[in-house]
Amino acid sequence: MGTVLRGALRRLRPPRRGGWPGPPGAAGLRPLGGGARGREENPSPSLGKDRADTVIIGGGCVGVSLAYHLSKAGMKNVVLLEKSELTAGSTWHAAGLTTYFHPGINLKKIHSYSIKLYENLEEETGQVVGFHQPGSIRIASTPTRVDEFKYQMTRAGWHPTEQYLITPEKVQELFPLLNMDTVLAGLYNPGDGHIDPYSLTMALAAGARKYGAQLSYPVQVTNLNSRSDGTWEVETPLGVIQAKRVVNTAGFWAHEIGKMVGLQHPLIPVHHQYVVTSSIPEVKALKRELPVIRDLEGSYYLRQERDGLLFGPYERQEKMKLQDSWVTNGVPPGFGKELFESDLDRIMEHIEAAMEMVPVLKQADIINTIAGPITYSPDILPMVGPHQGVRNYWVAIGFGYGIIHAGGIGKYLSDWILEGEPPFDLVELDPNRYGKWTTTEYTAAKARESYGFNNIVGYPKEERFAGRPTKRVSGLYDLLKSKCSMGFHAGWEQPHWFYKPGDETGYKPSFRRTNWFDPVGREYKQVMEKVGVIDLSPFGKFKVKGTDSVKLLDHLFANVVPKVGSTNISHMLTPRGKVYAELTVSQLYPGEFMLVTGSGSELHDLRWIEEEVVRGGYKANIENMTDEMGVLGVAGPYARHVLQKLTTEDLSDSSFKFLQSRHLKLSDIAVTAIRISYTGELGWELYHRKEDAVALYSAIMEAGQKEQIDNFGTYALNALRLEKGFRAWGAEMNCDTNPLEAGLEYFIKLNKPADFIGKQALKQIKEKGLKRRLACLTLKTDNVDPEGNESVWHNGKVIGNTTSGCFSYGAQQSLAFAYVPTELSKVGQNLEVELLGKNYSATIIQEPLVLTEPTRTRLQRKGRSPKA
Ligand SMILES: Cc1cc2nc3c(=O)[nH]c(=O)nc-3n(C[C@H](O)[C@H](O)[C@H](O)COP(=O)(O)OP(=O)(O)OC[C@H]3O[C@@H](n4cnc5c(N)ncnc54)[C@H](O)[C@@H]3O)c2cc1C
Numbered sequence: 001m002g003t004v005l006r007g008a009l010r011r012l013r014p015p016r017r018g019g020w021p022g023p024p025g026a027a028g029l030r031p032l033g034g035g036a037r038g039r040e041e042n043p044s045p046s047l048g049k050d051r052a053d054t055v056i057i058g059g060g061c062v063g064v065s066l067a068y069h070l071s072k073a074g075m076k077n078v079v080l081l082e083k084s085e086l087t088a089g090s091t092w093h094a095a096g097l098t099t100y101f102h103p104g105i106n107l108k109k110i111h112s113y114s115i116k117l118y119e120n121l122e123e124e125t126g127q128v129v130g131f132h133q134p135g136s137i138r139i140a141s142t143p144t145r146v147d148e149f150k151y152q153m154t155r156a157g158w159h160p161t162e163q164y165l166i167t168p169e170k171v172q173e174l175f176p177l178l179n180m181d182t183v184l185a186g187l188y189n190p191g192d193g194h195i196d197p198y199s200l201t202m203a204l205a206a207g208a209r210k211y212g213a214q215l216s217y218p219v220q221v222t223n224l225n226s227r228s229d230g231t232w233e234v235e236t237p238l239g240v241i242q243a244k245r246v247v248n249t250a251g252f253w254a255h256e257i258g259k260m261v262g263l264q265h266p267l268i269p270v271h272h273q274y275v276v277t278s279s280i281p282e283v284k285a286l287k288r289e290l291p292v293i294r295d296l297e298g299s300y301y302l303r304q305e306r307d308g309l310l311f312g313p314y315e316r317q318e319k320m321k322l323q324d325s326w327v328t329n330g331v332p333p334g335f336g337k338e339l340f341e342s343d344l345d346r347i348m349e350h351i352e353a354a355m356e357m358v359p360v361l362k363q364a365d366i367i368n369t370i371a372g373p374i375t376y377s378p379d380i381l382p383m384v385g386p387h388q389g390v391r392n393y394w395v396a397i398g399f400g401y402g403i404i405h406a407g408g409i410g411k412y413l414s415d416w417i418l419e420g421e422p423p424f425d426l427v428e429l430d431p432n433r434y435g436k437w438t439t440t441e442y443t444a445a446k447a448r449e450s451y452g453f454n455n456i457v458g459y460p461k462e463e464r465f466a467g468r469p470t471k472r473v474s475g476l477y478d479l480l481k482s483k484c485s486m487g488f489h490a491g492w493e494q495p496h497w498f499y500k501p502g503d504e505t506g507y508k509p510s511f512r513r514t515n516w517f518d519p520v521g522r523e524y525k526q527v528m529e530k531v532g533v534i535d536l537s538p539f540g541k542f543k544v545k546g547t548d549s550v551k552l553l554d555h556l557f558a559n560v561v562p563k564v565g566s567t568n569i570s571h572m573l574t575p576r577g578k579v580y581a582e583l584t585v586s587q588l589y590p591g592e593f594m595l596v597t598g599s600g601s602e603l604h605d606l607r608w609i610e611e612e613v614v615r616g617g618y619k620a621n622i623e624n625m626t627d628e629m630g631v632l633g634v635a636g637p638y639a640r641h642v643l644q645k646l647t648t649e650d651l652s653d654s655s656f657k658f659l660q661s662r663h664l665k666l667s668d669i670a671v672t673a674i675r676i677s678y679t680g681e682l683g684w685e686l687y688h689r690k691e692d693a694v695a696l697y698s699a700i701m702e703a704g705q706k707e708q709i710d711n712f713g714t715y716a717l718n719a720l721r722l723e724k725g726f727r728a729w730g731a732e733m734n735c736d737t738n739p740l741e742a743g744l745e746y747f748i749k750l751n752k753p754a755d756f757i758g759k760q761a762l763k764q765i766k767e768k769g770l771k772r773r774l775a776c777l778t779l780k781t782d783n784v785d786p787e788g789n790e791s792v793w794h795n796g797k798v799i800g801n802t803t804s805g806c807f808s809y810g811a812q813q814s815l816a817f818a819y820v821p822t823e824l825s826k827v828g829q830n831l832e833v834e835l836l837g838k839n840y841s842a843t844i845i846q847e848p849l850v851l852t853e854p855t856r857t858r859l860q861r862k863g864r865s866p867k868a
Contacts, residue, residue, distance in 0.1 A: 047238045048214050052079040054417065055234045055243040057221045057257055059086040061201045061403055062396050063249030064215070065410030068204040071211035073414055078213040079241060081234070083220035087201045088336040089251035090402065093372045095274050095312050096194040097292060097301060098404045099136055100161040101187070103152060103458050104381075105789050106426045106736075108159050110408030117407040118195055125210065127203035130196030134304070136189050136292035137171055139357075141182035145296060147511040148457050149187045150837035157791030157834060158801040164188045165837075174291050177282055177360050182297075192292060194303055197403050204406075221250075224260040230391045230614070245392040245417070252323075252375045253331055254397035261390050265383065265431075266438035267398050268447045269323040269331075269373035271340050273347055274312030276305050277364035283307050298353030299455040309361060313350030317452030317466070321346065323373055324444050342369035374400055378438060378446030378467070380454075383431035384409055385416065388607035391614065395431050400450075421574040425735035432603035437472040437491035459509035460787040469493050474537035475630045475693025484713060485516065489599035492538035495713040497523060511836060512783045516715055517807070523716035524809040527679050531636035531704055532712035533697065536685060540602030541629050542609070545592040546620035553585065553593060554754035556612055558739065558762075559747050562587050567659045567674050569747050571739055572608060573758025577765050579733035579742065581605045586661040586674055594625075594661075594672065594687070598729055602626050612757075630693040633717075634700060635683030637853075638707040643684060645703040658854040667699035678717055680724030680852035719806045722815050725776060725848030731788055731804040732774055732817050738762065741770045741819070772800065773825040776849065777833065779814045779842035784835045786816040793832040793839055794824055802833060810850050816842070 053075055056063045059082030067080040082088070098115055102108050118131050140146045149165050156163040164187075171186040172178060205215055223235040224246060234241045248257045248265075258265040283290070284307035292303040300313035314320070321343070326332075344351070344366075355361045377383055377398035382405060387393050396413055399405055415423040427433075445467035453464065469477065472491035480486075484495040485507055497516045499505045504515040526532045544553065553561050557570035567586040574580050583605065584596040597605045606624060613620050634643060644651045646666040656662065661674040669692045677683025688696050701709055718728075725743075727733055733742045740748070740762065750763060779786070786805025791798045805816030816833060824831065827846045832839040851859070859865065 046216065047219065047236065047241060048216055049077065049079055050239065050241055051077065052241055052243045053077040054079070054245050054247060055232070055241055056080040056247045056249055057234075058082060058089070058248070058250035058253070059201075059205075059215065059217060060089045060091040060249065060251045061087070061197060061204070061406035062251075062399060062409060063247070064201050064204045064208060065406040066247060066249060066396060066413055067208040067213040067215060068211070069410040069414035070417065071208050071213035073418055075414075075418060076212065078208070079243070080208070080213060080215045081219045081221050081236060082215065082217035084218050084336050086205055086215070086217065087198050089253070090372060090374055090399075091197050091201055091251075092337065093339060093370050094197040094403050095301070095303075095310060095370075096197045096200075096403055097303065098131075098195055099192040099292075100163065100189045101136070101138070101152075101192070103155070104428055105155060105159075106424060106428065107381075108156070108161055109424060110412065110426070111404055112159075112161050112408070113411055114404055114407030115191060117411075118200065121200070121203045121207070125203045125206040127199065127206050129199045129203050131193065132195070132289060133191050133193035134289040134291045135174065136192035136294065137166070137174060138187040138294045138296060139171070139183055140185040140187070141295075141297045143184065144457055144511075146185050147836060148459075149185055151460070151511055152187060153837065154790045154834040157798045162190050175293055176286075177290070177358055178293070179357055179359055188291075194292065195403065200403070200406070204410075221257065224257070226261070226391065232392065245394055247394040247396060247413070249396045251397070251399075251402075252326065252373050254375065254395070255327055256330055261393055263387065263390060264438075264440070265395070265397060266378055266434045266443040267327075267375050268440075268443050269326050270376050270447055270451050271321040271323060271343075271371055272312065272314075272374045273342055273369055273371040274310055275344075275347075275351070275366050276310045276368040276370075277308040277361065278367045279307035280309060280360050280364050282360045283309065293358075294455070295353065295357050296455040298350060298357060300350045300354055302354060302358060308364065308367070309358070311354050313347045313354075314451060314454035315346055315350070317448045319346055320448060320451045322444055322448060324440070326373075327440055327443075340371040340373070342371040344369065376400055376447035376450055378434070378443050378450065380447075380450040381428055382409070383434070384413060384426070384429040385422070385431055386607060388432045388603040388610070391611075421576060421578070421580075422735050427600075427604065427730060427734065430604050432607055433490065433600065435491065435603055437470045439470075442467040442470055459511065462509060463487060463507050465507075472627065474535050475690045476535050476537070476697055479694055479697065480535065480711070484711070487714060489538045490602060492599055494538050494599070495535055495711065497713040497715045498711045513785065513807070520713075520715045520719065521809045523710075523712035524719055526710050527636045527681055527712055527716060527720060528810070529637065531634065531638040531642055531707050531709045532716075533700060533709060534633040534635070534712050534714070534717060536631040536633045537629075537690070537693070538599030539626070539631050540597040540599065540605060541625040541631075541687065542595040542606060543592070543623040543625055544595060544609075544620055546618070547591070548618040549591050549593060549620045552613060552616065552618040552620045554752070555616065555756055556609060557583075557585065558749060558756050558758065559585070560749050560752050561585070564588075564590055565660055565662060567661045567676060571733075571744065571747055572605070573739065573756070573762065574735060575758055575761060577738050577758040577761030578735045579729070579737055579739055579744075580608060580735060582729040582733060584674070584676065586672075588661060588663070588672065601729065628690055630688050630690045630696075632686045632688070632693070632697060632700065633677060633679075633683060634686065635677040635679040635681045637682060638704070638709070639682050639684065642700065642704040642707055642709055646699055653857065666696060667703075669696045669699065671696065678726060679720040680726065680848075680850070681720070682853045718804075719809055722804065722806050722817070723808055723810050723848060723850040724852050727774070727817070728804055737819075738765050740766060741773050743774050770822050772819050773822050774803070775818055775820050775825045775829075775844045776847040777802075777816045777818055777831065777842040778808070778811060778845050778849070779816065779833055779840045781814045781835060781840050785814045786833055786835060788816075790816075791834045792818045792820060792842075793834060799824060799831070808849060814840075815849060820844075
């Protein structure tokens with residue numbers, strides 16, 4: 001550490017506690033006009049109304065943005081209750097950084113909306129917001145980081161946001177005070193910058209009031225009582241408000257609001273610090289504001305603050321500090337406008353890195369440090385939307401970057417509340433991605449990891465290991481854990497691929513093909529030529545029964561209700577005709593069904609189904625069987641042969657047909673067997689009691705010795721399903737796609753008598769014709785394969801995006817699904833797919849690349865060639 005800085009540290013002011021220093025941005029470059037920067041006058045506390053459509057709990061930037069958007073969209077009776085003053089949580093002291101960049105595809109839309117809103121808010125509300133947009137540069141100082149930027153470029157190419165991969169020379173031109181010794185490239189987003197969070201919130205509040213929302217403070221919500229009609233009694237010291245819905249936007253108190261309704265939101269406050277320097281002559285001498293930089297290897301952000309600099313580091317997970325006592329004991333009464341004690345020792349290595357990268361810092365005095373709480377969820381993404389299990393209880397909580405998210409999330413949530421379905425797909429923010437398995441210990445371990453990993457390289461197929469395994473493991477976990485590389489899915493551990501002697505084992509992430517590439521090819525061959533076993537226990541499984549069960553499912557699903565003993569692939573659509581979910585539906589007994597969904601969508605789907613039961617007054621009982629039931633998949637040409645050894649039931653093709661379901665005993669273990677396999681090969685899914693998992697697995701492995709039965713994992717499964725043309729929920733289909741463009745017509749029965757959700761909208765979509773279609777592409781690449789979300793090019797323009805991809809071990813080339821304009825979707829069309837900065841020529845093929853087993857068998861029976 002330089003001596004000047006050491007001196008500077010000695011001159012540090014004591015950290016402020018309990019004061020109201022005004023937002024950091026109030027010391028911004030442009031003088032703030034009007035009343036925006038002063039403290040807002042508290043209106044006299046009053047409830048005003050005793051009824052509301054929506055009660056928003058918490059007046060930080062997120063809650064106020066929601067109030068602004070709901071009232072602007074025309075909702076009457078929007079009431080926001082704030083226990084002390086607006087912004088008096090994390091908002092007032094935030095560094096205010098705003099960026100277009102997010103690695104998540106759909107979150108880019110949120111960022112983009114926020115920035116466009118903030119640009120216009122001053123004009124709309126008359127309140128100054130202190131928005132600076134000097135741009136931002138992410139710095140690459142390693143070759144892997146350059147790969148990451150190329151990976152991010154192809155993911156941004158089909159999004160309207162401007163983003164450029166720039167040379168070191170351009171980096172230096174934009175940020176002349178940088179030490180260029182290690183800089184290899186920059187990822188540049190013009191339009192990025194920072195905003196004064198306090199003024200932003202006040203402007204949103206002014207807008208909300210203008211459009212009719214009532215913002216009441218100080219009014220603390222002390223309890224929430226649900227009424228039998230689904231409405232809420234919101235208790236406050238000033239009385240009770242009856243509300244159709246409540247939205248928890250209580251920041252680091254969100255956990256406490258959750259407890260009022262019996263939920264343990266997996267959130268934990270973490271300490272985050274940033275440092276502000278005195279005026280620096282070299283900064284003062286500049287003619288224009290410096291862009292924000294993010295030195296990813298040094299793990300800090302740095303921006304100009306007046307004529308000085310402000311920089312905020314993210315410590316490593318071992319060093320960072322959690323405020324876990326607030327989860328166990330609650331937030332101390334009165335905390336809000338307070339800060340934590342600053343601790344510069346904790347961030348010293350980052351200070352040194354910053355001085356190395358921006359040498360003028362060595363001459364700077366630190367004049368202020370801010371250390372405040374940020375609420376972290378396990379994966380650092382917020383939780384936004386309606387919550388499963390508690391009617392009309394919505395959340396917008398867990399914001400690690402609430403300033404940039406507030407605008408977009410306010411709009412997104414407002415649209416969802418008003419229109420009954422999310423305006424676009426943002427399933428990664430679904431609060432229902434968590435569940436009972438997300439304990440406080442797990443949340444703490446993950447928050448620590450997420451904070452420390454703020455700036456690590458984001459690889460495709462990323463795995464993070466803190467907090468694993470959770471209690472929610474499959475019955476086979478202990479047996480398999482040392483034999484394979486496990487992937488994490490909604491609390492479960494599921495084999496990705498299995499080791500054999502000579503393999504390089506473990507998790508070795510890369511932007512290119514890596515250690516799993518050959519082993520997955522081996523597993524692919526195993527399933528195609530012999531027989532493989534896969535642990536599918538993470539599937540979500542529900543039992544539906546009751547006098548109205550058939551009526552309910554006929555209304556929920558676009559496919560027909562399967563007959564007793566049969567199974568269907570069925571889709572739940574939104575009223576606008578988008579794909580909300582895909583499930584396997586089996587009628588096991590008359591009126592009794594088993595519904596199966598993917599591992600990540602269990603509570604997401606359950607919420608939708610439960611809501612429909614209540615809305616339609618159906619007499620149906622839904623039981624979530626996910627944790628009690630295990631699932632084994634057995635697939636490959638010898639699958640029948642092996643299973644037949646374990647049962648006296650006839651498993652022949654004529655007796656146990658494709659898409660039939662039946663209760664069997666396999667080696668005396670009761671299973672519900674469905675003849676279905678996502679591999680597209682001959683196969684069964686075997687649903688059993690979790691405690692029977694080892695016995696069942698062992699019996700199958702024993703029975704398959706002669707057929708050389710072996711394990712396979714989800715990576716091979718993915719390659720097998722892509723070759724067969726099977727779409728995946730969350731990739732080819734989601735709330736951004738309709739089933740017709742996704743090529744799912746076969747499963748959509750527009751002619752069935754029931755008026756299923758989305759039917760009318762889909763009819764109109766069909767009538768109008770499709771603008772884009774899902775196409776299957778093959779491409780020859782070198783050591784890299786498509787993952788999904790890459791740009792698809794034609795004639796020098798981005799015309800679409802991939803949705804998923806892999807190496808096809810059958811065709812020995814890469815394979816991808818992509819959405820492309822209808823006029824460019826014909827078989828034989830040549831296109832290009834961008835991968836790691838290079839465009840590879842691609843051709844649309846007739847799908848599927850490989851015919852499924854049932855189709856091959858059918859063709860063979862008819863004496864036709866079973867080759868695709
Ligand atoms: C040092 C620091 C720097 C940061 N820098 C950035 C940045 O550069 N960019 C960025 O995007 N984000 C940044 N953040 C994160 C950002 O500040 C937060 O994500 C954001 O402010 C969260 O806003 P919120 O509205 O969810 O919560 P809060 O601002 O915490 O608001 C919650 C409100 O709920 C109220 N409340 C709680 N309980 C009740 C109750 N029972 N009844 C009524 N009201 C209640 C509270 O009083 C509070 O006002 C930073 C955070 C910190 C600490």
